[in-house]
Amino acid sequence: MTGTGQAAEPAHTFPDNGLLRVGDQLISLYGVSLPAPGQVCEGGDVPWPCGIIAWQTLDQQLLNTELNCVYLPLLRSSRGTTLTAECWIGEQNLNRWLVETGWALTVGDTESAYHADERLAQQNNVGLWRGGFIPPDTWRPARLEEDAACSVCTARHKSIIRTRERKRKLDEAAAP
Numbered sequence: 001m002t003g004t005g006q007a008a009e010p011a012h013t014f015p016d017n018g019l020l021r022v023g024d025q026l027i028s029l030y031g032v033s034l035p036a037p038g039q040v041c042e043g044g045d046v047p048w049p050c051g052i053i054a055w056q057t058l059d060q061q062l063l064n065t066e067l068n069c070v071y072l073p074l075l076r077s078s079r080g081t082t083l084t085a086e087c088w089i090g091e092q093n094l095n096r097w098l099v100e101t102g103w104a105l106t107v108g109d110t111e112s113a114y115h116a117d118e119r120l121a122q123q124n125n126v127g128l129w130r131g132g133f134i135p136p137d138t139w140r141p142a143r144l145e146e147d148a149a150c151s152v153c154t155a156r157h158k159s160i161i162r163t164r165e166r167k168r169k170l171d172e173a174a175a176p
Contacts, residue, residue, distance in 0.1 A: 043131025102127020
């Protein structure tokens, strides 16, 4: 597969990883994210397994059909060798369909290609949005700007500095 390779093959979901397998390639759907399988949503004071239902809905959509995906190799997935792709079932854009029907959220900034579809799904109370779903970005603590670009090595370095500082303070407190 080269460039923006295409594949028209059956697809299988891997909900625990948030991925699809098309042929022998693991893919992440561009611009969208389904809830984790264990995600529970509130619907009029009644919790319901929205994560499982979202993935089951995707499984049903993929049943007995071939998925045609355009791989976007310039967009690196945070999952290592996983490619990011935009996929279609026939003429239907699967990424957009998941957002339109409320079973996936947009990923990225508010200028996402699917953001208008997400707002419409929210207004229509469909999929995840029924019963007052609150998107994770609303309740997750915001990352500090200095930590946003923080690498593992930088985080380790900061941890070592904090440990040394604590040790120094303990030594000072114990000194006569």
